[in-house]
Structures are given as C-alpha cells and as structure tokens.
Amino acid sequence: MSNAIRIHSFPLSGHAHRAVLFASLAGIKHDVIDVDLAGGEHKSEAFLALNPAGQVPVLEDGDAVVCDSNAILVYLARKYAPSYLPTDPVLEAEVQKFLTLAAGEIAFGPAAARLITVFNAPLDVEFTHATAAKVLGKLDAHLEGRDWLVGAAPSIADVAIYSYTAHAPEGGVSLEPYTNVRRLLANIEALDGFVPMPRTAVGLQAA
Structure with a gap:
C-alpha cells in the first residue's frame, strides 16, 4: 500500500489543481484520487465523512484530513516544503x-x-x-x-x-x-x- 498522501481531486477544478500542483512542485509523494462530481461521488457517505462540505480538494495524510485548497497549501508547506512559506x-x-x-x-x-x-x-x-x-x-x-x-x-x-x-x-x-x-x-x-x-x-x- 502506498505511503503517499492522497489528494481527492477533480481534473477541471482550479482549487483541486493548486493542491496537486504544489505537491508536485515541492516533490511531495502523493496519489491523486479523482472524484466523480458528475456522478455525485462528492455527495456520497464515504466522501462526506472526509469533507462534510462535499467539495474537492481533500488531503489525507495518515490520520490528518485537511479540506480547503489554501489550508492544504499551508499544511503541506509547513510539514514538507517550508521554503514555500x-x-x-x-x-x-x-x-x-x-x-x-x-x-x-x-x-x-x-x-x-x-x-x-x-x-x-x-x-x-x-x-x-x-x-x-x-x-x-x-x-x-x-x-x-x-x-x-x-x-x-x-x-x-x-x-x-x-x-x-x-x-x-x-x-x-x-x-x-x-x-x-x-x-x-x-x-x-x-x-x-x-x-x-x-x-x-x-x-x-x-x-
């Protein structure tokens, strides 16, 4: 099983892209999990357990779950890429x-x-x-x-x-x-x- 962080994303979301982009720029090992927004996956019980707002992106890093794209940038910078903050x-x-x-x-x-x-x-x-x-x-x-x-x-x-x-x-x-x-x-x-x-x-x- 991968030890990488998981970023729940949607390809055409700029909010999700900024999280994926930063992880990539900073060289942070990550897996991108595409969420089927058209199919309503973001309203599923499993996804709402991660983010009750039903929005991407969502970051999973071990037991830590971070929602909101800017909050994710701050979290990743503080923990993995301090030169960016x-x-x-x-x-x-x-x-x-x-x-x-x-x-x-x-x-x-x-x-x-x-x-x-x-x-x-x-x-x-x-x-x-x-x-x-x-x-x-x-x-x-x-x-x-x-x-x-x-x-x-x-x-x-x-x-x-x-x-x-x-x-x-x-x-x-x-x-x-x-x-x-x-x-x-x-x-x-x-x-x-x-x-x-x-x-x-x-x-x-x-x-």
Whole structure:
C-alpha cells in the first residue's frame, strides 16, 4: 500500500489543481484520487465523512484530513516544503494576503467567469469580468519589477493564484493586457515539477 498522501481531486477544478500542483512542485509523494462530481461521488457517505462540505480538494495524510485548497497549501508547506512559506512575519503576512486574494477576488472574478462558460453556472458575466479586470490589474501592478509575488523565491502565494489566473481565457477574460501576470505564470510553468491543469474545449479556443 502506498505511503503517499492522497489528494481527492477533480481534473477541471482550479482549487483541486493548486493542491496537486504544489505537491508536485515541492516533490511531495502523493496519489491523486479523482472524484466523480458528475456522478455525485462528492455527495456520497464515504466522501462526506472526509469533507462534510462535499467539495474537492481533500488531503489525507495518515490520520490528518485537511479540506480547503489554501489550508492544504499551508499544511503541506509547513510539514514538507517550508521554503514555500516564509517565516519572516512581514513576508508571511504578504503570503496570507495573496491567499485571501485567491479565495476572494480571483474566485469571484476569473474563476467565476470560467464557471459560466465551462459549467454553465448562473452567474453575472459583467460582474465576474469587472472583478477579474480589477484583480488582474492589481496583480500586474504588484508584479512590476518582481519575479514572484512575495520575496525573491516562489511561495504558496504564487501557487494559490496560478490555476484560475492561467485559465482566465476559458472564462472570456484575456490576459493580453497583463504582461507581468503572464510573466509570473511563465515563471511558475518553468519550475521543476510543474503539472498543468487540463484545458477545456472552451479554453483551447480562447487560449
């Protein structure tokens, strides 16, 4: 039996992808367990025992069960890859700021716009695009003269914002105006261990 951690995932979920991506970048031995969302597996008794919210990703590491993608990043960094989470209080606070951004404006902007086009979610297109433009502009300005979001090395901040930002075109959100954001995405994609999230047919047309 494998001693690797288990990440319950769904291939087209950016939240799940950020957990899988970080485990891969950090060289953490892991098994990816795909959850059949279309078939309702996330509402099964077995899955709800792991995460009562019925959402991916879920991390199992021995007896530890961690839900929420950003919480998983913090857990994995603290336990297995401390270089990805600075201990300096100012830098650690900066990382936290971008985790909040990933759970807030990125989730309600580019991620939500993608939900509309890829999954037919009944959301407000205008709002998602306006939110996406705001957050991408904010990121682009912050990245002026920087290779990474926090400090001089990659951190879980970069991982947290990657998946939905890279796949923003699937939601009809162009990355063309954001030179610094595109440079950050390229920097992440050049790291050893990088694994892409599959692009949908919509994404292939928009890319």
